[in-house]
Amino acid sequence: MKKDLILNKNYLSYWLRQLRKEMQLIGPMRGFKGDFVFKSIGQIHEISLDCPASAPLPKEFVFPHVEEMFEKVFSEQEIKDLQNNDKRIIFGIRPCDMSAINLIDRFYSSKFESSYDLAHPNRKSEDSYYMARRRNTVFISIGCNNPDPTCFCNSVGTGPFLESGFDVQLTDLGDRYFVQTGSKAGKTITNSYRYLFEEAQRQDYDDQYEIMLSALTKFEKRINLEETRQKILAGKVRDSFWEWVSTRCFECGGCVYECPVCTCFNIVERTETDKSPRPPLRAMAFTKGGQGGIKGKRIRIWDTCFFKGFTRMAGGNIPAEKKVMRTKRWWFHKLLYYPEQFKRFGCVGCGRCTITCPGRIDIATISQKIKVEIK
Amino acid sequence: MTGSNNNIYMPFKAVIEEAIDMGCNVKFFKVIPIPPHPPLSKGGRGGFIDYIPGQFFMVSQWGAGEAPISVTSTRGLQRHIEFAIKKVGAVTTVLHKLKKSDTIWLRGPYGNGFNADAAKKRDVVFIAGGIGIVPLRSLINFIQMHKKQYGKIFLLYGAKNPSEILFKEDLKAWNKKGIEITLTVDVKDESWKGNTGVVTGHLDRVKTDFKNACSYICGPDIMIEKTMKELTSRGMPDRQIITTLEARMKCGIGKCGQCYHGIEYICTNGPVYTYEEIKKRRVYGP
Ligand SMILES: Cc1cc2nc3c(=O)[nH]c(=O)nc-3n(C[C@H](O)[C@H](O)[C@H](O)COP(=O)(O)OP(=O)(O)OC[C@H]3O[C@@H](n4cnc5c(N)ncnc54)[C@H](O)[C@@H]3O)c2cc1C
Ligand code: SF4
Ligand code: SF4
Ligand code: SF4
Numbered sequence: 314m315k316k317d318l319i320l321n322k323n324y325l326s327y328w329l330r331q332l333r334k335e336m337q338l339i340g341p342m343r344g345f346k347g348d349f350v351f352k353s354i355g356q357i358h359e360i361s362l363d364c365p366a367s368a369p370l371p372k373e374f375v376f377p378h379v380e381e382m383f384e385k386v387f388s389e390q391e392i393k394d395l396q397n398n399d400k401r402i403i404f405g406i407r408p409c410d411m412s413a414i415n416l417i418d419r420f421y422s423s424k425f426e427s428s429y430d431l432a433h434p435n436r437k438s439e440d441s442y443y444m445a446r447r448r449n450t451v452f453i454s455i456g457c458n459n460p461d462p463t464c465f466c467n468s469v470g471t472g473p474f475l476e477s478g479f480d481v482q483l484t485d486l487g488d489r490y491f492v493q494t495g496s497k498a499g500k501t502i503t504n505s506y507r508y509l510f511e512e513a514q515r516q517d518y519d520d521q522y523e524i525m526l527s528a529l530t531k532f533e534k535r536i537n538l539e540e541t542r543q544k545i546l547a548g549k550v551r552d553s554f555w556e557w558v559s560t561r562c563f564e565c566g567g568c569v570y571e572c573p574v575c576t577c578f579n580i581v582e583r584t585e586t587d588k589s590p591r592p593p594l595r596a597m598a599f600t601k602g603g604q605g606g607i608k609g610k611r612i613r614i615w616d617t618c619f620f621k622g623f624t625r626m627a628g629g630n631i632p633a634e635k636k637v638m639r640t641k642r643w644w645f646h647k648l649l650y651y652p653e654q655f656k657r658f659g660c661v662g663c664g665r666c667t668i669t670c671p672g673r674i675d676i677a678t679i680s681q682k683i684k685v686e687i688k
Numbered sequence: 689m690t691g692s693n694n695n696i697y698m699p700f701k702a703v704i705e706e707a708i709d710m711g712c713n714v715k716f717f718k719v720i721p722i723p724p725h726p727p728l729s730k731g732g733r734g735g736f737i738d739y740i741p742g743q744f745f746m747v748s749q750w751g752a753g754e755a756p757i758s759v760t761s762t763r764g765l766q767r768h769i770e771f772a773i774k775k776v777g778a779v780t781t782v783l784h785k786l787k788k789s790d791t792i793w794l795r796g797p798y799g800n801g802f803n804a805d806a807a808k809k810r811d812v813v814f815i816a817g818g819i820g821i822v823p824l825r826s827l828i829n830f831i832q833m834h835k836k837q838y839g840k841i842f843l844l845y846g847a848k849n850p851s852e853i854l855f856k857e858d859l860k861a862w863n864k865k866g867i868e869i870t871l872t873v874d875v876k877d878e879s880w881k882g883n884t885g886v887v888t889g890h891l892d893r894v895k896t897d898f899k900n901a902c903s904y905i906c907g908p909d910i911m912i913e914k915t916m917k918e919l920t921s922r923g924m925p926d927r928q929i930i931t932t933l934e935a936r937m938k939c940g941i942g943k944c945g946q947c948y949h950g951i952e953y954i955c956t957n958g959p960v961y962t963y964e965e966i967k968k969r970r971v972y973g974p
Contacts, residue, residue, distance in 0.1 A: 382697055385750045390791075392750070394695055421943065438941045438956070441695040577945030580938040582753045609751040611697075613938075616946070623946060626936045632949075646948070 318492040318503060318510040319517055320483070325490065326357040328509050329404060332502060333357075336400035336451075341369055351403070360404065366457045366464055370665070371406045372573050375414060375446045382442065382580070383611040395610075396445045402502070404453045408472035408479075409464070409663040411454045413573035415478045418447060419655055420576060442613070451498045453481045458528050463664030465534040465677060471661040473528045484521050491521045534677055538658050541680045542648045549687050552637070558679060559640040561672035566617035568643070568666040568675060574651075574659050577623075579616040584609040618642050640674075647676065696941060699748055699793035705768055707787050712852045713775040714819065715784050718761075718768040719792055737797065739763055741804070741826035742932055742960045745796035746940045747771060752782035756937050756955070758823035759797065762830045769794075772822045772854065798940040799959050802827045804834075806930060806962075807902035811839035813894055815887055815915050817846050817907020821854050823932055824906050829858075832865060839901070841867045842894045846887035846911075849873050850880045870894070887911065888918045898922040905931040916963050929963035 320328065329338060338354045341364040349368040354360060381395040406414075421440035457464070457473035466472030475482055480499035484491040492510060494500045503510060544550055569575045585608045616623060619639050624632045633639050651659030666675035706718035721737055739759055748754035761770035775784045786792060804827065812831055816824050831838055843862065847853045850873050863869050870893045872883035883890055887907075903924060905915050912931050919929050935947035935954040942956035952958060 387750065390701075392698075394698060396695060423942075438696055438943070439694075440943050441697060576943070577948075578938070578943075579946070580754065580944065582751055584751045611750075611753075613944075616944070618945070618948075624936050626934060632935065642948075 316494070317513040317518075318494075319513050320490040320492050320510050322489055324509045328506055329354075329357050329360075331506060332402050336402050338402050338404060339371070339374055340404040351405075354404075362405070364405065366407050366409075366459075366461050366663075370571060370573060371403055371410055372413065372417075374401060374403060375450060376417065376443055376576065378570075378615050380442055380613050381610055382613055384608065385610075386608050388607070396442055398445055398449055401446075401450045402453065403450060406452050406454045407457060407663070408454055408475045408482075409466040409661040410573045411452060411475060411479055412466075412471035413661045413663070414447075414452070416574055416651075416655060416657055416659075416661070417443070417576055421447075451480045451502055453483060453502075454479045456482060456484045456525070456528070458485055458524055460528060460532055461664060462533045463667040463677070464532065464662060465536040465664060466662035467529060467532050468534070468536045469538060469658055469660060469662040473532075474525055484524060486517065486520045486524060489517075491517055534664070536662065536677050536680050537684060538648060538660065538676075538680060541683050542652065542658075544683055544687055545645070545648060550683060554683075554687070555637050555641050555644075558674050559635075559637040561674045562619065562636060562640055563671055564619050564621070564636065564639075565671065566619050567669040567671070569617040569619060570615060571665040571669045572660075573663055573665070574647070574661060575615075575617075577616045577618060578613045580611060580613045582609060582611050618646070644676075644679075697795070697939070699746070699754075699795040702769070702792050702794050704786055704788055704790050704792055707790075710772065710854055712854075713784075714854060715773050715775070717771045717773065717786070717792070718766075719771070719794070720768055721794065737769065739769070739797035740801035741830050742802035742823055743797035743799045744823075744940070744959070745769070745771075745794045746798070747773070747783065748779070748793045748795070749782050749786065750793065753779045754793075754795070754938070755779040755783070756798075756940060758826070758932075760822045760825045762826050762833065765829050765833060772819075774819050796940060798955055800957065802904060802930065802932070802960050804830060806928065807831065807904075808837050809839065810928070811896040811901040812841045813896060813901055813903040814841070814843045815845075815903060815905045815907070816843070817887060817911040818848065818852065819854070820906035820908070820911075821845055822906075824904060825855055825858060827904060828862065828867070832862065832867065835865075840896060842896065843867055843869045844872075844887050844890055844894060845869065846872045846874070846890075846907075849875045850877055868894075886914070888914050891918060891922065898924045902928040903930065905929070909934075916966075920963070926964035926967065927962050931961060931963070931966075932959045933961060933966075934959065 332338060339351055340354045340360040341349050342352055342354065342359045342361050344350045349361060349364045351369045351371045351373065384393040384395055421443040454475065460473050474484065477495055479495040481503060482493045482495065491513060492503065494503050621631060633642060647659035651657060660676050664677065667677050700721060702719040702721040704717055704719050708716045710716050741762060744756045744758045746754040747757045757771045757773055759769055760772050761768060773780055773783055775781055814824050814828055828843065831841060853871060859869060870883065870890050872885055872887060872890050873880060876884050898919065901924065903919055905912055916929050916931065933954055935949065937947040937955045938944040940955045942953040947954040
């Protein structure tokens with residue numbers, strides 16, 4: 314019990330300033346138009362501690378929207394691996410997002426789940442780009458004393474405070490932070506500046522407990538995803554219901570782009586010429602020697618199962634052609650397949666899709682509808 | 689650096705030893721990988737890459753992109769890795785421009801591959817539609833090589849028209865070796881004296897006890913579906929009906945999500961499935 318620490322709020326910026334000397338510091342800050350973003354921090358005072366829980370998405374730093382994979386100068390034989398190994402510290406990530414990253418870790422580091430790959434039974438298949446970034450990133454997460462009205466992490470067990478799965482977790486106790494370390498990396502960044510921290514006392518533990526209880530009472534949403542899952546499994550949610558849901562979908566992809574759990578991507582190729590530094594998307598008429606350009610990049614980019622092209626094959630055959638199939642795919646992936654594969658929902662209750670979805674068919678709203686309308 | 693690091697997306701180089709136009713927009717490639725290349729697993733002797741029939745490689749050309757392409761060669765029979773690639777779009781068009789001694793990039797082998805053991809001691813019925821002969825060729829040769837362990841071998845192969853029948857040399861060789869071949873085309877021309885119509889219409893020519901035989905199917909989706917149903921109605925158990933499915937895939941290793949169907953990643957759990965498995969995973973729908 315004695316291992317937790319206390320950090321006086323006055324020391325926070327000093328601590329972060331020191332850490333920034335060792336690695337890139339990322340934190341939430343206000344953008345030009347007043348919205349919040351996670352960004353590389355230049356001045357410590359730019360960090361917005363009042364940022365709402367579910368506003369920006371820090372997933373970008375371990376799984377960027379666009380990741381450059383390889384570069385090749387066409388006249389040369391070798392290729393350059395563009396894997397990013399920068400050391401980063403991400404300050405202010407919320408427990409739901411931290412839980413999502415823990416889930417992505419399991420997915421991207423998982424072995425071939427092959428029923429029988431006869432030639433290579435134990436081949437590793439770790440996603441190199443994600444894991445390289447992940448191994449070089451330390452997270453300082455902050456528990457949520459004041460959850461947003463859209464949050465329902467407490468219903469899925471991913472917040473508002475974490476018991477494990479964090480590097481460092483801070484709890485705001487008013488004038489000081491309650492500091493827990495949950496990993497080797499977390500211990501390193503606190504132990505190196507141990508003189509800034511005090512040992513937590515009985516009173517601190519009591520205060521932290523109080524804060525936690527009070528946070529739990531502030532949730533406005535109670536979403537029972539397990540009940541929804543059971544109803545789907547029992548076949549109670551009929552296709553006509555999914556049809557209705559899908560008619561409200563604009564296929565904007567917002568729910569996937571904003572979701573801290575989604576991991577799907579596309580791989581495309583770009584070529585650069587002397588004249589156009591802005592590369593055209595994929596050179597069609599390229600052959601050996603680089604007629605289409607002098608340099609090419611293979612990049613990967615977020616993709617969305619709500620887009621029709623997501624499953625498009627050669628000859629234009631689209632397996633998930635109907636919108637309802639894509640709607641179901643999203644729901645089934647999050648509520649049926651994730652639990653089967655990882656014993657967890659593919660949703661951490663961050664509520665972002667509730668904020669984003671213009672059709673109001675986000676996971677919370679529809680789950681609630683299923684609860685009320687489908688017996 | 690190529691192939692020597694841990695980046696699973698890193699392709700390795702291969703040299704094209706032969707590139708032959710097979711007609712009807714299909715080009716045949718014989719390639720030799722240049723070491724170092726991963727993975728040389730337990731069977732990968734003598735610097736050769738180990739793979740089994742039904743597996744595929746991500747084949748690429750820089751500037752164009754990657755495409756999943758099945759092996760059509762059989763390890764132990766051919767020294768090279770062989771592909772037959774149909775020109776259908778952006779990547780395959782660029783691949784078609786490659787000639788002898790050009791470099792081609794590969795990643796793999798991926799996928800589960802055909803379980804040839806399922807057919808041991810049984811009659812084997814291969815059913816191919818169009819380009820579907822490509823992955824089956826690898827398995828036909830494999831089973832032919834070990835034919836003592838199997839019963840009679842049949843091949844039922846349908847193409848759109850006579851000129852789209854691929855691997856005519858192989859067909860002759862197989863015929864000589866005792867494989868019973870039935871060819872059929874959708875549209876005949878003057879030269880064609882043989883069968884017409886879809887493959888399922890010619891199953892009567894396969895003189896076997898369907899309950900005990902094992903079947904490997906590859907072709908367009910509709911053909912696969914029809915054939916599986918037809919075989920079922922002839923009493924073949926679901927477990928002995930084996931097919932290989934196609935899906936859009938970008939990574940080949942269960943990460944990009946594009947081939948995700950139900951709980952299955954077709955690239956890693958598949959692309960080869962028994963009818964039994966297909967029915968089971970369809971429980972979930974999309
Ligand atoms: C396991 C497997 C084995 C295959 N084996 C062969 C083979 O031996 N010979 C052969 O000719 N073809 C084979 N194909 C199909 C081949 O991969 C596609 O024809 C090819 O990817 C089309 O790419 P494109 O860029 O030329 O077409 P486009 O239509 O321009 O493709 C656009 C994009 O969609 C993707 N895409 C399109 N169709 C497919 C598809 N069917 N599968 C996966 N991704 C697709 C491509 O990667 C491309 O980026 C196989 C497919 C799979 C899944
Ligand atoms: S499904 Fe919606 S609420 Fe759940 S984690 Fe994704 S964005 Fe957040
Ligand atoms: S399939 Fe859809 S819901 Fe599942 S991870 Fe991919 S984008 Fe997200
Ligand atoms: S955010 Fe809503 S409208 Fe947009 S793709 Fe997702 S479900 Fe459809």
